[in-house]
Amino acid sequence: MKIKAYWLILLFCLSGTGTFAQEQKMAESEIATFKQTVNSVSKKIKTLTTDFVQYKHLDFLSKDIETSGKMFFKQPNLLNWKYIKPYNYSIVFKNNKIFINNEGSKSSVDMGNNKMFEKINKLIVGSVSGDMFDDGAFVITYFKSKDGYITRLLPKDATLKKYIKQIELVFDKEEGIVKQVKLIESSNDFTKINFKNKIINAKIDDSAFNN
């Protein structure tokens, strides 16, 4: 079974945070319904704009490191992931290249030539192209809780596994869209991203993807 590209799009869709206590494994029938909901919602998405807040958690720090910004996505494969606070840093994925604007200093990377960068960022853009969330690459489990649906993806690839122990996506229960992503590293430190103020199918000019 392959989880399709639109999952990632959905991944960028949402709002709010929450704690997900008392979760239960979803039954097969529930999984099927859940996927169907996600499918129908995602089919409608042509463009997407959302705010995000990212928390980097390291056990030895007294406080998570908080950064925030905006994300723009346009079908089929334009993505701008833009940090605004506390620094300006944007990364655009376009034509199999990565364009970086780091506080005015610009550079570009051919994804084919930079394996580490490619792997690290495949979590974002690789899923847009549909080659990431599939059973071939991940062991996927499904849970439900009072606050949402949770999917956990365990990488099968040995290299990816060294860096990412687990990816956790939390979906809004009513809307069937992702509101939180958590990337857990092998050390158990993690990066958590919450999405909010999502706008679907508003016109986004191509210039939003010039970096």
Add this chain to the structure above:
Amino acid sequence: MLKSTIRLLIINCTLMLLLVSCASHTLKGFSKTIVEQPIYKAPYFSNTGTDYVYKANISIYGKKLSGLFIAKQINDSCHRIVFTTEFGNSLLDFEIGEHTFKINSIVADLDKKMIIKTLKNDFRLVLANSYHVQAQYENATDKVYKSKDGNRYNLLFIKKQSDNLYKLVRASRYKEKVVVSYSNVNNQLAESLTIEHKNIKLDIVLNYMNN
């Protein structure tokens, strides 16, 4: 025989003069004074309760990298250092003390002897809590503590008026190797640091993030 010995002596003396002039270049205009304190306590990374989080911009042989530099003193003699991408993925995780060094993790692309050695030396230099002062120099506005470090010297430049460390030079007897410049400093924090290498094309700029 005598002629050639004299010629050799002249060459030696010229060479010595050249070398001495290189060595004294860093301390040009300074004169030696008595050592006022045997140990200089470094202020900028020594508070155990503080998470030191900096945006890092690295330039290495013309290539640019960026991410977050995170440091914390975890006990009396040791700092934990983590370098992550803007997305939060850890690229390296070290524990560095005056005489200890431990790699908790490092991504394959950075796992090279030279890179590890350079970063270890840089981080140890910048994060050291104290320096044994062997000699002291001063001019009208600044004083300099000279501290021996293996076969190198660390020269700590301090503004007399504010008592703030504004420059740290790591040098051999004859040549500067690394220059650390601090700006926007108070007596506990340097908001901006530049680590400039004189023998390799590597510069690291750190800007404090108000987290």
